[in-house]
Amino acid sequence: MRKAHEMRMVRTGKSGLEEWVCPTCGRRLMLRWPPHYEKVVAEPGDEEAGHVVRSAAPVTVAPDAGACESRRLRETGIGPAIPR
Numbered sequence: 161m162r163k164a165h166e167m168r169m170v171r172t173g174k175s176g177l178e179e180w181v182c183p184t185c186g187r188r189l190m191l192r193w194p195p196h197y198e199k200v201v202a203e204p205g206d207e208e209a210g211h212v213v214r215s216a217a218p219v220t221v222a223p224d225a226g227a228c229e230s231r232r233l234r235e236t237g238i239g240p241a242i243p244r
């Protein structure tokens with residue numbers, strides 16, 4: 161079973177790209193959320209782990225309890241859901 165690492169956002173760049181870091185393995189990437197999804201891996205870290213990013217930004221489109229779920233994104237994009 162794949163390890164699940166939860167990533168943390170460290171800052172937002174002026175271009176709108178968010179910088180995320182994995183405190184477990186040191187993976188570092190620049191991320192832009194859909195619909196203009198973009199990902200740049202700056203530091204690969206543990207490629208075997210499943211990395212999860214969770215947006216800390218307020219969601220304006222659907223301000224109900226399920227909103228943060230829709231903003232959650234499995235960073236690898238493929239494979240089964242990662243258990244929490």
Ligand SMILES: [Zn+2]
Nearest residue numbers: 165182184185
């Ligand atoms: Zn990691």
